[in-house]
Amino acid sequence: MLVFAASDKGGTGRSVTSANLAYQRALLGDHVAYVDFDFGSPTAAAVFDVPGAIRGIQENGLHSYLEGETNEPAKIDVWRQTEHPVLRNRPNQAGRLVLFPGNISGGEFATDDDTLERCVDLLLRLNTEFDLIVVDLSAGRSYAMDMVLAATAHPRMRHVPFRWLVFHRWTRQHVIAAAGLVHKDHGILDCGAGHGHDREALRGHIRFVRAAVPDPESPLWSQVTPAQAAWMQACDEALRRLASDNRIGDSVVLGIVPLEPILQWREQLITEEDVLSKQIANKETLEALEEIARRLTDDACWGRP
């Protein structure tokens, strides 16, 4: 299955959350590919802690592949090449976790028919090999987004299942922007319909992930004054109404990642060790990630019986 990770704005935790989802699925035994189509600012290397491996990839990243300069995009076996001390011990029964990085210095680029065919080739080849393919897209209405919408509407891809995750933070601006990315002009639905997707079917393949959401009940906020607490509750209420009015209410939310201090400081994978022995990450964060990872393939969460 293909999972496209999109967001309207930067700083929504899209890359770090989708990388964590990939990691969680690999722990469950799935073979997972993480494809970095965030052409503006590839960050996957930092999240998976493979900076050393990335340095060698100047010429054969995904940009070079899509532009036809190389036939085989570079790939990095995360378990083997990571510099993260915990990740290096690949857990027993874990599946493969392979990163396909972008070029170090490659920006956005326009796509033509040739690029599209190559994109389809790549996604199909990954689909023969991996159980789950997470594709991290650039923020906003990008060429990458347009390209994968065209690719998934391509006749050769008709049997490959795909799902979209739209990440947003829990603020007024982010809620409005995320809804706009899907529903407004030149959004995912518009653009997808333009490429031949059925609008309603495509909408059924989209779910939202709220990231960095402060939970008023959390011990993190136990020191706030009653006035602050009441204000937070009211805000939360108002945001829920706003989300619902913008058609991104609870029924289309796949999961909520709580505000996690360590993710505010550093994009990284949250391991069990961070929660249990080092105690630097919150249990709730890990549980939320595990749950979203599980729901990715739970048809009941995608409006299917």
Next chain:
Amino acid sequence: MSPRESRDHDQGAGAVLLCGEVRTCLLPAHQALDVRAAAQLLRLRADERVLVSERPNLYARSPDALTGVDCPLPSASGAKVRAVGTVAARGALTEGRVLQTSARLSLTARGPDHRQPWGHYLVRPGLLEPFGRLPREAVAEGVLAGARRGELDVGLIADGLLTRLLRHPLLDQRPPFKSRPTRLRWTALTAGPGTDRPVIERLTLAEDELRTLALRVPSGADPAEVAALCEDLALHDWLLTTLVRLLDGSRLGSADGTAVVRALRPAVDHLLHLWMPRARLDPAFAALWDALEERPGFTRQWEALVRRIRDQLALHAIPALHQEAVMAP
């Protein structure tokens, strides 16, 4: 039709180094292709027929497609050697299920210092001529180590053909299970007079997906036959690798019997009947399998895996029978 029909076309004579690369993968189609569909998939050229054979197993092979090249050769010593000529590539499908593409070339010991008209190279398909003398050991090492950017990469030619075949509208892109493709990169130095048998000098698993094979073959050996040996090896290595991975991912011994059966079923449906080493090899090359059967023991391992799968399936059938017996009045 015999698999040796291409002998007349290939230029074994005069070559001192043969090399190539084979890509092997599961055909991304829900149903295995029948003879007719296999021939359709592999019809690369309208003017040449696809070789089809049904004994001892279903096998189809495309005619050769030629790619003209003029570029430096990879070399372990760093020597810059330019070569010009054509690389021959072909695709093959075994039992309508396993797809392979294979590219190969032969190099002469020396060649003219300037480029000939293309007609000169086109009548020598699969042959490359170096500018000047060929440092063949260094080039053989360089090929196995992998070409750098700008150097002749025979693997890219195999991959290009694979991409072309995978785009064929006959394929519904619904592979019945997840599997990984493999690559086998090979070189064969020709031995001097007095050597009449080919030998395997080195077979290594370089990375997860890459195998390298160094051969020594009698001079005058047919490159198409050497490539056929490598394709046969690559096919069976892929089968072994894929079966091992299926077993790895099946969590044997876990309580969930249906999960084990679900994980192992593709092996029964699609793989177990494919094992047939040296089915169509030239006898001289088929003998090379004897060494591999001795060590690492390909067929021994295959049979052990097959027994294990059958035992598991038998084991998981028992509770089902037991339950039926209990439920019956």
